[in-house]
Amino acid sequence: MMLGTSLVHYYPQKHHARALRILDDVLSDDGVNVPSLMGRAYILQGSGDWGAAADLFLQVNALLPDDVNEGVRAQEEHAWCMLQQGNGDVAANELKSISEVLDNLEGREVDQARCWWRMGKCAWRTNGLYSPASSFHTFT
Numbered sequence: 611m612m613l614g615t616s617l618v619h620y621y622p623q624k625h626h627a628r629a630l631r632i633l634d635d636v637l638s639d640d641g642v643n644v645p646s647l648m649g650r651a652y653i654l655q656g657s658g659d660w661g662a663a664a665d666l667f668l669q670v671n672a673l674l675p676d677d678v679n680e681g682v683r684a685q686e687e688h689a690w691c692m693l694q695q696g697n698g699d700v701a702a703n704e705l706k707s708i709s710e711v712l713d714n715l716e717g718r719e720v721d722q723a724r725c726w727w728r729m730g731k732c733a734w735r736t737n738g739l740y741s742p743a744s745s746f747h748t749f750t
Contacts, residue, residue, distance in 0.1 A: 626656060629649060633650045633653075637650065642673055648670055648683075651663045651670070655690075655691065663687070664688050670684035685708055686705065686721075686728070689728070698735050701728075
């Protein structure tokens, strides 16, 4: 399992096929193995399968609803997937609640910055300032 989760972020895409085989093997024995579920979801994100990734992140969040580490990260990643699928309002609401949790935790500056950046992306997209289909941005 450790090798599989390590390969997810080590040269993403290059090692994803190998990591996926390992993670799927772990998940066949233990279908609720959180590191493997998270790793598989990250791989799905990397391949642009936002719906399947969102489902896995939601599953992890259901397994760890009060966890301020993996549970909160799974919730944040779920929100990011929602934005990528065009559900900016849902994503913004989720990210706002996540930022409130992160803002009350010590030593989580990197997580706070990522969450706030993602909230900015939500605002950018939902306020019509950005169209993913266009490379031309209009500012109002």
